[in-house]
Amino acid sequence: MRVGLFIPCYVDQFYPNAAIATLELLEKLGVEVGYPARQTCCGQPMANSGYEHLTDGCNELFVDNFAEYEYVVSPSGSCTLHIKEHLHTHNDEQKALGIRKKIYELTEFLTDILKIEKLDASFPHRVGLHQSCHGQRGLKLAQMTELTANPFSKPVTLLNMVKGVEIVPLNRPDECCGFGGTFCVAEEAVSAKMGKDRVADHIQNGAEYITAADLSCLMHMEGILRRLKSPVKVIHIAEILNGVKETVV
Amino acid sequence: MKDHAALSEAFNKDEQRVNWHDETLWWVRQKRDKASHQIPDWEELREAASQIKHNVLSDLGNYLEQFEKQAINNGISVHWAADAKEHNDIVHGILKRHGITQMVKSKSMLTEECHLNHFLEEQGINVVDSDLGELIVQLAKEPPSHIVLPCIHKKKEEIGDIFHEHLGSEKGESDPQILTETARIHLRNTFLTRRAALTGVNFAVAETGEFVVCTNEGNADMGAHLSDVHIASMGIEKLIPQRKHLSVFLRLLTRSATGQPITTYSSHFKRPRPGQEMHIVLVDNGRSIQLGREDFRNSLKCIRCGACMNTCPVYRRSGGHSYHTAVAGPIGSILAPNLDMKQYADLPFASTLCGSCTNVCPVKIDIHDQLYKWRQVIIKEGYGDKKKATAMQAMAYTLSSPKVYRIAGKAGRLVMKYAPFAVNNSLNPWYKQRDMPEPPKESFGEWYKKNRS
Numbered sequence: 001m002r003v004g005l006f007i008p009c010y011v012d013q014f015y016p017n018a019a020i021a022t023l024e025l026l027e028k029l030g031v032e033v034g035y036p037a038r039q040t041c042c043g044q045p046m047a048n049s050g051y052e053h054l055t056d057g058c059n060e061l062f063v064d065n066f067a068e069y070e071y072v073v074s075p076s077g078s079c080t081l082h083i084k085e086h087l088h089t090h091n092d093e094q095k096a097l098g099i100r101k102k103i104y105e106l107t108e109f110l111t112d113i114l115k116i117e118k119l120d121a122s123f124p125h126r127v128g129l130h131q132s133c134h135g136q137r138g139l140k141l142a143q144m145t146e147l148t149a150n151p152f153s154k155p156v157t158l159l160n161m162v163k164g165v166e167i168v169p170l171n172r173p174d175e176c177c178g179f180g181g182t183f184c185v186a187e188e189a190v191s192a193k194m195g196k197d198r199v200a201d202h203i204q205n206g207a208e209y210i211t212a213a214d215l216s217c218l219m220h221m222e223g224i225l226r227r228l229k230s231p232v233k234v235i236h237i238a239e240i241l242n243g244v245k246e247t248v249v
Numbered sequence: 250m251k252d253h254a255a256l257s258e259a260f261n262k263d264e265q266r267v268n269w270h271d272e273t274l275w276w277v278r279q280k281r282d283k284a285s286h287q288i289p290d291w292e293e294l295r296e297a298a299s300q301i302k303h304n305v306l307s308d309l310g311n312y313l314e315q316f317e318k319q320a321i322n323n324g325i326s327v328h329w330a331a332d333a334k335e336h337n338d339i340v341h342g343i344l345k346r347h348g349i350t351q352m353v354k355s356k357s358m359l360t361e362e363c364h365l366n367h368f369l370e371e372q373g374i375n376v377v378d379s380d381l382g383e384l385i386v387q388l389a390k391e392p393p394s395h396i397v398l399p400c401i402h403k404k405k406e407e408i409g410d411i412f413h414e415h416l417g418s419e420k421g422e423s424d425p426q427i428l429t430e431t432a433r434i435h436l437r438n439t440f441l442t443r444r445a446a447l448t449g450v451n452f453a454v455a456e457t458g459e460f461v462v463c464t465n466e467g468n469a470d471m472g473a474h475l476s477d478v479h480i481a482s483m484g485i486e487k488l489i490p491q492r493k494h495l496s497v498f499l500r501l502l503t504r505s506a507t508g509q510p511i512t513t514y515s516s517h518f519k520r521p522r523p524g525q526e527m528h529i530v531l532v533d534n535g536r537s538i539q540l541g542r543e544d545f546r547n548s549l550k551c552i553r554c555g556a557c558m559n560t561c562p563v564y565r566r567s568g569g570h571s572y573h574t575a576v577a578g579p580i581g582s583i584l585a586p587n588l589d590m591k592q593y594a595d596l597p598f599a600s601t602l603c604g605s606c607t608n609v610c611p612v613k614i615d616i617h618d619q620l621y622k623w624r625q626v627i628i629k630e631g632y633g634d635k636k637k638a639t640a641m642q643a644m645a646y647t648l649s650s651p652k653v654y655r656i657a658g659k660a661g662r663l664v665m666k667y668a669p670f671a672v673n674n675s676l677n678p679w680y681k682q683r684d685m686p687e688p689p690k691e692s693f694g695e696w697y698k699k700n701r702s
C-alpha cells in the first residue's frame with residue numbers, strides 16, 4: 001500500500017512534530033509512505049475567503065504531487081475536507097476526482113482503511129478532545145450532537161487504544177473554537193471570545209492536554225492558553241497515538 | 250455604516266453580557282436537542298420537510314395560483330406585492346379605505362423586512378405590536394434581534410425600565426410575571442379598540458386556500474377575531490401543497506425553535522367571519538430572484554424557526570443587531586445578500602463555516618455551504634475588501650510555487666524567532682488576545698530531507 005503523505009503548509013512550518021508523528025505512526029503500521037517534496041497547501045485559505053478562483057496553482061500542484069498514490073493521508077480534517085470538496089484541475093479532471101475519493105484524514109484512515117485494533121502507546125494524562133468542525137461535520141469523524149443518531153467517534157476509538165489516556169467530558173463537546181481561517185483576524189473579537197470559551201470548557205473539566213485531529217484549532221487554542229499563561233498544553237492526536245517521545249525538533 | 254466585525258466588537262466590550270447572551274441561547278439550543286432527540290424518526294422528518302418544500306419551490310407559480318383561486322373562493326381578497334414598497338402601499342390602501350388609523354399587529358418577520366411599522370407611522374397610522382417580545386423592542390425603538398425571540402438581547406431589569414417608562418409599571422419592577430400582566434392589561438385595551446389586525450403567516454395551504462398562524466401567546470387570534478379587517482402578510486415561499494403536510498411541519502417548527510412539542514396556538518384561517526374583511530398580501534421582495542439562483546434556491550425552504558441562530562457560536566457571541574438586517578444569524582446571512590449584495594457583503598463572512606446551522610435546520614438548508622458560495626459570488630462581483638485582495642494574491646503566488654513557499658516559510662519562522670515584536674504587536678489582530686506559535690527550528694520538509702531521503 002503506497003500512501004502519499006500530505007502535510008498542510010502551517011503544519012509543515014509550525015508543527016513539524018505532528019507531521020513526524022504521523023509519518024512514524026504510518027510506517028510502524030507497515031505502510032509505505034511517500035512525501036512529495038513539492039507540496040505546499042490545499043488552497044483553503046484563499047477559497048474560504050472567497051478567492052477560490054486563485055487556487056488553480058495550488059490545485060495543479062496537488063494533483064501533480066498526489067495523483068500517483070493509492071491513498072493520500074493528512075493529519076488535518078479541515079484540509080482533507082477542502083480537497084474532497086473543491087479539488088479541480090484544468091488538465092485532467094478525472095485525476096482530481098480520483099484524489100477526492102482517495103484522500104483520508106489520519107484517524108479515519110487508521111479506523112476505516114487500516115482497521116487497526118491496538119496501538120503500542122501510552123499517555124497517562126487527562127485529555128480533552130476538541131472535535132474540529134470540518135473533521136466532525138464535514139468528514140463525519142464523530143457523531144454530531146445536533147443529530148438524532150447513534151453516537152460514535154473515530155478519534156475516541158483510537159485514543160482508547162492508548163494506555164493511560166483519560167478523556168475528560170466537556171460541557172459542549174462539539175462547539176467551534178472560533179479559528180475559521182481568516183475569520184480569526186477579520187472577526188477578531190468574536191473569534192478570540194470563542195477560543196477563550198472553548199479553552200475554559202477544557203480547563204474547567206480538568207484537562208491537562210487538549211488534543212484534536214486538526215492543528216489549526218489547536219494553534220488557535222494554544223494562542224489563548226499561552227496568553228492566559230495556562231499550564232494546559234495542546235498536542236496533535238498523531239503524537240499521542242504514536243507514543244510521545246522527547247521532542248524531535 | 251459599520252459591518253458585522255465592528256458591531257460585534259462593540260458587543261464584545263462587555264464580556265459578562267456576552268456570556269449571558271451565549272448561555273441564554275445555548276439553553277434554547279439544548280431544549281431543542283432534548284425535544285428532537287425524543288423523536289426517533291427526527292432525521293426522516295427533516296428529510297420529508299425538505300422534500301415537500303423542494304416540490305413547492307419547483308412548481309411555485311402553479312401552487313400560488315391554486316392558492317389564490319381557493320382563497321378567493323373562500324371569500325378572502327388576495328393581493329400581489331412585487332416588493333416591500335408595494336406591500337406597504339397595499340396595507341396602507343386597505344386601512345385608508347376603511348378610515349382606520351390604528352392597527353394591532355402580531356408577529357411577522359416579513360413586515361420587519363418591509364419596514365412596515367416605520368412606513369405606516371409616517372402615514373399617520375399607529376401600530377401596536379401584540380407579541381410580547383415585539384412590543385418590548387417596539388417600545389425600546391429597536392429592531393428585533395432574533396426572529397423567534399425578538400428581545401432576547403434584553404435582560405428582565407431592562408424590560409422593567411422600559412415598562413416603567415411606557416406602561417407605568419413600578420420603578421425597579423423586574424418580576425417576569427408582573428411585567429407580563431402589565432403588558433397584558435395594556436394590550437387588552439388595544440385589542441378591544443383596534444378595528445384592523447395584521448398577522449403573519451407560517452404556512453399557507455395551496456389545496457384549501459387557508460393559512461396557519463403559530464403563536465404561543467394567542468395574540469394573533471385575539472387581534473384577528475376582534476377586528477373588522479384582518480390582513481395577513483406572507484412571503485410567497487410560505488406555501489405547502491396540502492393540509493396533511495402540516496403534520497410534518499408543525500412537528501418540526503417549535504421543537505426546532507424552542508424545544509416545545511408544538512406552539513400553544515396553531516390557528517387555521519380560512520374565511521372571514523360574517524361582516525369581516527380578510528386580506529392576504531403575497532410578497533415577492535427578491536424571492537423570485539433567489540429562486541433563480543440555483544446555489545441559493547434552498548434558502549427559500551426556511552420556516553423561520555431560528556434554530557440556526559441559537560446554535561450559531563458566532564450569533565451567540567455577537568448578538569442579532571450585529572447582522573444589521575431583519576433576519577439575523579446564519580439564515581439571514583444567506584438571505585440578505587440576495588436583497589443587497591453591497592450592503593450585506595460582510596454577512597457571509599461572519600461565520601467559521603462550522604456547519605452546526607445546517608445540522609439543526611428542520612428543512613435541511615445547506616446553510617454553511619451557501620455561506621461559502623456567497624463568499625465566492627461577493628468577491629467575484631467586486632464587493633470584497635481591496636486590501637484583502639492584494640494579500641490573497643500574494644498568498645496564492647507563494648503557495649503556487651514550492652520554491653517561493655520554502656523561502657517564505659523559512660523567512661517567516663526566522664522573523665518569528667528573532668523579531669517576535671514584528672508579529673506580536675497590536676497591528677496584528679491575532680496578537681490582541683492570542684500569542685503566536687513558537688517557531689520550530691526547522692520545517693517538516695527540512696527534517697524529512699535530512700532523515701528520510
